[in-house]
Amino acid sequence: MPVPEIAESFSGSVNRLTLGATKEDGGTRTSTVTIGGASNVVYGGSLADAGEKPVIAMDVLDSKPEDWPDVLLEPYKDVLDSPGDWAKKCVEEFGAELICVKFEGIHPDKGDKDAAHAIKVTEEVLQAVGVPLVLWGCGNDEKDNQVMPKVSGAAKGEKCLIGAVTEDNYKSLTAIALADGHYLITQAPLDINIAKQINILASDMGFPLERIVTFQSTGALGYGIEYAYSIQERQRIAALSGDKMMAMPVICDVGYESWRAKEAKITDTPEWGPPEDRGPAWEIATAVCLLQAGVDIIRIRHPRAAATVNDFINQVRQQ
C-alpha cells in the first residue's frame, strides 16, 4: 500500500520580523535575530515552509534573584549583581543570540526599585552586549506603567521586544513602544479569545500587527503545559489559515515556569535523582514539547538547558 500524501498547504503564514537595530539601521546592535515566517505546521511540509529557526532568549534579571535555587545560581554566581556582566556571560560563554532582561526588582514586593535603576540596567546591558534585547516588566500594572516607558526610551531605536501588555493595561506601553520603534509583547492568560482581543486593541492604537509577538502564558511540564501547548497550536493553525490577528510569532517563558516546579528545585529527595540535572531537565522537556506546538522565542534560564534545546533545534532543522 502506498504511503498517503498527507502534506497540507495553508493560505497564511506567521509574520516574520527582525529584532535588533544595527548601526546601518540606526541602532547599536552588532547582530540581529529574525523570527517567524512559518507557513506550515511544525514538522509539516518542506523545510522551506518551516520559516526561521526558533531562538532562545537567556534570562538576565535586573536585580540579584532572591528565590533561585543553588543549581540555577551556580553558573551565574560571579555576575548576579551586575546585569551587564551577566548578559555578557550569557552571550560570550553560553552563546546566547538574544537576551531577555526581566525587571523583577521593580515589583513593589520584590525591591520596588525605581525608573532610574531600570534605565541604568538597560543602558548597562546595551553597552555590555551586541545582541538584541527583550525588555520585560514585572507584571505589576502600576509599576510597569511608571517604569517601562522609561526603559523603552533608554533603548530607543534599538528595535527591542518590549512588554508585556495585557487586555487591561496596554495603552501607555503600546504608545511608547510605537514611538520608540520597538516590537511589542501582547500577553493573554492562557485564553485564545483574549489573545486575539489584545492584538486588536494594540492594532486599534495604530501599532502594526507585524511588530507584535504574542505571549499566551506558559505552563511547565506537570503544571499546565497541555493548556499552553493547545493554545499555541490553535494560534498557529489560525495564523496558517489566514487570521491576521493571530499571525504573530510566539514567545514562551520556559525558564521561570520550569524553575517554579518543585521537581526542578527541591534538593532533599535523592530518589528523584541529582538536583543539578533535574532543573535543567525540566526546562529542556518543557521547551522541546512546546517547540512542537509552534514557538519562535523561548526564554530559558540554565545554560545547560539552553545548550541542549539549541542542539535539539539544530538537529531537527538538519533533517
Next chain:
Amino acid sequence: MILIAERINGMFLDVKQAIADKNKKVIQDLAKNQTEAGASYLDVNVGTAAADQEGTIQWLVETIQETCSTPLCLDSQKPDVIAAGLKVINAENGVLLNSTPLNKKSDEEVFDKYVEMANQAGPKANIIALTMDKNGVPQDTDTRVAIAAEIVSKAMEKGFDTQRLFIDTIVLPVKVPNAQSQPGNILAAMDQIKYLSDPPPHMTIGLSNLSQGASERSLINRVFLAMAISRGLDSAIADVFDQALMNVVATSDLLMDKQIYSDSFLKVYSSANKG
C-alpha cells in the same frame, strides 16, 4: 466566507450610466469600497447596459484593474463575453468564471468550454457552475443534487480540481407564487452536495435574488444566509454594503468555528479577511 460583491452590474442605474459615459471613477469607487467592505471577489456584469457586451466587459475589467487588485468574477451567460474579459484580466490575482450550466439545448458542451477557459487562464481561475441543465432550473431537491453530481464528476474526469469549482444552487425570488418551498429545497440540496467530493466543491448563491421584489429585503437575505451557512454554504454573491448582512457573516463564521472569538469580532471581520 468567500464574498462576491454584486454592485458592478449594468442592472444598477449608476453603473449603467457610468458605462454609457465611460465614467471610470464610479466603477473604481465601487471596486475600492466593496473591497474595503470585505469582498473577496468583485462581480463584473455588463447586464443590459450596453449592446457591445464584449467591449464593455473589457472596459470594466481594465478600469477596475487600474486601481484595484481584488480578484474579479466575470459574470455572463455568454462564453464569448467571459472570454473577452479573460483577454484583459490579470488572472494571477484569481478569477471566477460566472457561470455555466451543466449543458444547454443550444450548446451541449458549454461546461467543457468553461473548464477549458479556466485552465487557459491559469491555476487561480475558478468556475461557478449552476445546478441547471438543458431542461432549465429544477424545482426539487433531487434534480439539483443530480445535476451537481454530474458537474462534479465531469470536473473530476477532466482533472479539474473540485476546489476550483463553485456550485450555485440557484436561488429564486421567494415572493414568486409557489416558490416558497424553494429555499427549503436548496438547503436540503446543500446537505448532499457537500458530500459529492472530498474536499467538497465550494457552494455559492446569488443571495439578493431571494428577496427580489419583496419587503424587508435585507432581513430575508441575512436570515437565509445564516441558514445556508449552517448547511455548508461557503460563498455568496451579495451586497457587501449591507452592514447587517456582513455582521451575520462574521457571526456565522464564529459559530461555525472558522474564526477565533474575540470581543471585537464584528469590527475585525472584514480587515482580517482581506488579502
